[in-house]
Amino acid sequence: MRMYIIGAGVIGIALLVTVVWLWRNPLPSPEKPYNLIVISIDTLRVDHLGLYGYSRDTSPNLDAFSKEALVFDQAIAQAPFTLSSHASILTSQYPSLHGLLGLQDTLAPSKLTIAEALSQYGYQTAAFVGGGDLDHSFSMDQGFSLYIDSEGSSLSNTIPLAAKWLWLNRGSRVFAYVQGYDVHGPYEKPEPYGKMFTDPNYAGVLSDTAKYVLNYGSRDQDPKSILDNIKKINGKPVLVEDDGNETPLTQEDIEYIIARYDGGIRYTDDLIGGFFDQLQQMGLYDDSLIIVLAGHGESLGDDLARQAEPSSSRLFGHGQVYDELIRAPLLIKVPGLEPARISSSVQLIDLFPTILDFLGIPQSRELKNNIQGTSMLPLLEGEQERDLDPYAFGEGVGEKGNQRYVRTSSWKLIVRGESASELYDLQSDPGETVNVIGERQEIAGMMKEAFSDWLFSNLKKKTE
Secondary structure (H helix, E strand, O other): HHHHHHHHHHHHHHHHHHHOOEEEEEEEOOOOOOEEEEEOOOOHHHHOOOOHOOOOOOHHHHHHHHOOOOOEEEEOOOOOOOHHHHHHHHOOOHHHOOOOOOOOOOOOOOOOOHHHHHHOOOOOOEOOOOOOOOHHHHHOOOOOOEOOOHHHHHHHHHHHHHHHHHHHOOOOOEEEEEEEEEOOOOOOOOOOOOOOOOOOOOOOOOHHHHHHHOOOOOOOOOOOOHHEEEEEOOOEEEOOOOOOEEEOOOOHHHHHHHHHHHHHHHHHHHHHHHHHHHHHHHOOOOEEHHHEEEEOEEEOHHHOOOOOOOOOEEEEEEEOOOHHHHHEEEEOOOOOOOOEEEEEEHHHHHHHHHHHHHHHHOOOOHHHHHOOOOHHHHOOOOOOOOOOOOEEEEEEEOOEEEEHHHHHHHHEEEEEEEEEEEEEEEOOOOOOOOOOOOOOOOHHHHHHHHHHHHHHHHHHHHHH
């Protein structure tokens, strides 16, 4: 009991000292007291949105939003996994520095997040996420005064909670982080979305949705998506069942799965459109900095066209480091700023310093020492023709070990383990189907040098 009283006394004195210090040394207010609302759509591919040229009407609300926003054509994620990529977004650090390379890791208390930075400037901070890889057990709640991760994985759960919180906190400066897994496999959404884009005459092996799309295996076991069982074997798609039986899949089967994925995008888009309407009704839409992004994309059978041996045998899902996984949709609506299309290459770690600049918040010495990204503001001041980040980097852990990448607007080098194994000409081969590392030694050498410099820089940061 005495130790408790002494502890409480020490805490009370510390609080009193803090209050007196803040009274004498108040933190300045942001120059531009906008609200900040970030919407993260898990597993969303760039090339399946209308605003990026997709033929299906998957994203009417985001397409309309893009006409009011800055649209980034070359935004590169730092990891192909939800946890690692979001940690990079929130800390502006590469995965090897923030440490969340796998699901066994947690964010260290020493890492500074966007939420912590904004809290110091009077922002009320809250996150409404779909759990899973963003569960609070990974310490992803760091800096948020409210972090809800247990109410369901869908934006249909997280958006209503976010809207209620925003309404209750109207009049305050707020930062709301809203996330959902609605585009994620197994691509099972309520009608009319589930079959919105499928061929009504499809009668292939995957048409039994109860078995092949929703779950795989017996009902008394943990649900397992059939997507995990579709593999590339001898260059062809094959469904490998639990008993080892292999069922060949046709291109029609692959198209059916892709159509169901697109239905999930349309479902998500309608939910976000409704959220935008709520923000309008609350008077928050026009005066808020609103960011829509994805932490990574999705592989939809893309490896069928690749000469190189992929890092995983799976044809659907994520974890590899090709562009369908690491090129991310990114839209930013800035109050008072004209919409624009940004073709320059940027990284998702650039968001943190960019947000600070947009809000007029200076970077402290501590932030400068922690942030690895670069503010995008110069791109909006007449320098859109140059790349903000000449080289974009990222890393992840695949089925076959560590995999890293260095990417420019024209070239992509993939390093698996300790050796550079794949080089792609993104201008002539955007699908990364032909590995030219043997023919373009000069380019490969230049990319390897940039990669080595980046590794050394990360190592130096770690030791500091």
